[in-house]
Structure formats: C-alpha cells, structure tokens
Amino acid sequence: MPTPKKADQGSFTRDVLGRYICNGLDEAMASTNSANSPNARLFDVIVVGGGSFGAVFAQHFFSQDSTHSHRVLVLEGGPFTIPEHVQNLPIFAGLNVPSATSIQDLRSQGQFGLDQPREEVWGLPWHSSTKFPGLAYCIGGRSLYFGGWCPQLLDEEMPADRWPQAVIDDLDSTYFADASTQIGTDQTNDFITGDLHTTLRQLLFDGIQNGSVPDAIPLAARPKPSVRPPKTRRHLDTT
Numbered sequence: 583m584p585t586p587k588k589a590d591q592g593s594f595t596r597d598v599l600g601r602y603i604c605n606g607l608d609e610a611m612a613s614t615n616s617a618n619s620p621n622a623r624l625f626d627v628i629v630v631g632g633g634s635f636g637a638v639f640a641q642h643f644f645s646q647d648s649t650h651s652h653r654v655l656v657l658e659g660g661p662f663t664i665p666e667h668v669q670n671l672p673i674f675a676g677l678n679v680p681s682a683t684s685i686q687d688l689r690s691q692g693q694f695g696l697d698q699p700r701e702e703v704w705g706l707p708w709h710s711s712t713k714f715p716g717l718a719y720c721i722g723g724r725s726l727y728f729g730g731w732c733p734q735l736l737d738e739e740m741p742a743d744r745w746p747q748a749v750i751d752d753l754d755s756t757y758f759a760d761a762s763t764q765i766g767t768d769q770t771n772d773f774i775t776g777d778l779h780t781t782l783r784q785l786l787f788d789g790i791q792n793g794s795v796p797d798a799i800p801l802a803a804r805p806k807p808s809v810r811p812p813k814t815r816r817h818l819d820t821t
C-alpha cells in the first residue's frame with residue numbers, strides 16, 4: 583500500500599508528526615531511483631529496528647561521518663507512537679507493559695497477529711519456552727518505557743576474558759558518560775537527594791534503629807561494595 587502523502591486523521595489525532603518524521607518503504611526506495619530525482623542515491627547503511635540501540639547507532643554513525651556523505655536507512659517495524667519517554671506517560675497513555683506470554687499461548691487464545699498488538703504496540707518476535715512480554719513495536723522501542731536508569735556495567739559484569747579491552751575502555755571513557763548525559767541521569771533530583779529523599783532515609787533509619795526492619799543487615803556485616811566511584815549505578819526511578 584503506498585504511503586499516503588498527507589497525515590492520516592484518527593478519531594482524536596492528526597498524524598502530523600508520524601507522517602513528516604517517517605517515510606514509508608515505498609518512499610525510501612523511490613529516493614534511491616535516479617529516475618525520480620537527480621539527487622537519488624542508494625543507502626550506505628541500513629539499520630534494522632529503530633528502538634533505543636538502532637536509533638542511537640544511526641545517529642552516532644551519522645554524526646561521526648564528518649563528510650555527511652553516507653545515507654542511513656532505519657527500518658522500523660512499528661508506528662510512531664509517542665515522541666519520547668516522559669516519566670509515567672506510557673501508563674497514563676495506556677501503554678502498559680503486557681504480561682509475559684508466548685506465541686503458542688496467544689495463538690491458542692486467537693490473539694496472535696500483526697493486527698493484534700498487546701497494550702497497543704507490543705508483539706512477540708520469537709518462539710520461546712520462556713514466557714516474556716515481547717518488544718514494543720514502535721519508534722523508540724522499549725526506550726519509551728525507560729524509567730531513567732543508566733546502567734553502567736560493573737567490573738565483574740565485563741570480565742576481561744569475555745570483553746575486548748578496547749570495548750571496555752571505550753565504554754568506560756566515553757559511552758557510559760554519554761548515555762548518562764543523554765538520558766539525563768547525570769543530574770540528580772529529589773528521588774535521589776533532596777528533602778523527599780532525606781525524609782525517607784530518616785524514616786528508614788528510625789525504623790532500623792527501633793527494630794521495625796527485622797531483615798536489615800548490620801552495617802558491619804554489609805557486603806563490601808565492589809563498585810568504584812563514580813562508576814556506580816544510578817537509578818532515578820522504577821517505572
């Protein structure tokens with residue numbers, strides 16, 4: 583089906599952002615055909631999937647290309663849904679994370695198919711004996727559901743015998759910090775420090791002191807942290 587030239591009209595929304603941010607495959611292919619335009623060129627790089635990593639890779643590749651002479655095509659299977667993650671927006675917008683399931687289970691309930699996404703955009707990409715929620719088929723993918731955590735891998739999660747040293751060095755020196763900045767987790771807020779957090783910490787401290795937290799581990803018995811500052815995980819929220 584050819585991509586409509588104008589934005590589609592839904593019951594509540596006109597799809598202006600989707601229409602002018604995205605192209606249909608027919609339009610992308612037409613842009614490679616010199617019969618259509620003297621500027622037509624083939625794509626140099628094709629990224630499959632426009633979720634967090636596909637999008638970051640495409641943007642990174644484009645920015646690193648000092649000549650800006652390479653064409654990058656991101657092939658995304660889902661629709662433009664929301665422009666970016668906003669804390670708790672997915673839940674208010676009805677974009678919950680579905681429960682774990684399998685293709686087999688959905689089929690047996692007659693609920694499997696491209697036309698039957700769960701929670702608006704979720705689908706299962708592969709068969710597995712381990713049930714799982716699947717993927718959010720939309721531009722941005724599961725990053726639209728981000729809680730705002732920038733998981734910096736710890737040393738024990740990047741053992742030298744399994745990770746090339748150059749990769750570890752690149753991650754440590756550049757990419758983790760870049761990701762924190764881009765996600766916004768390099769700035770604190772009152773989930774982490776501030777009046778709210780201080781009050782909650784005081785409540786917890788008082789509870790431990792008066793014996794209301796029976797499972798609390800005495801400070802001296804606490805396992806020695808294996809992280810080195812500032813290489814600690816920062817978690818602003820759990821969505």
Ligand SMILES: Cc1cc2nc3c(=O)[nH]c(=O)nc-3n(C[C@H](O)[C@H](O)[C@H](O)COP(=O)(O)OP(=O)(O)OC[C@H]3O[C@@H](n4cnc5c(N)ncnc54)[C@H](O)[C@@H]3O)c2cc1C
Binds near residue numbers: 631725728730732
């Ligand atoms: C509720 C929730 C909260 C989260 N909170 C955090 C957090 O705080 N911090 C954190 O680091 N991580 C968090 N995550 C995890 C994070 O969102 C994922 O790890 C990350 O988005 C995975 O990125 P990805 O690019 O590998 O996959 P995805 O983001 O899932 O992207 C895959 C993309 O590929 C597309 N696609 C799939 N198959 C095809 C195909 N055949 N053709 C074309 N396109 C295709 C999909 O539509 C999708 O856009 C959270 C996830 C959820 C669900």
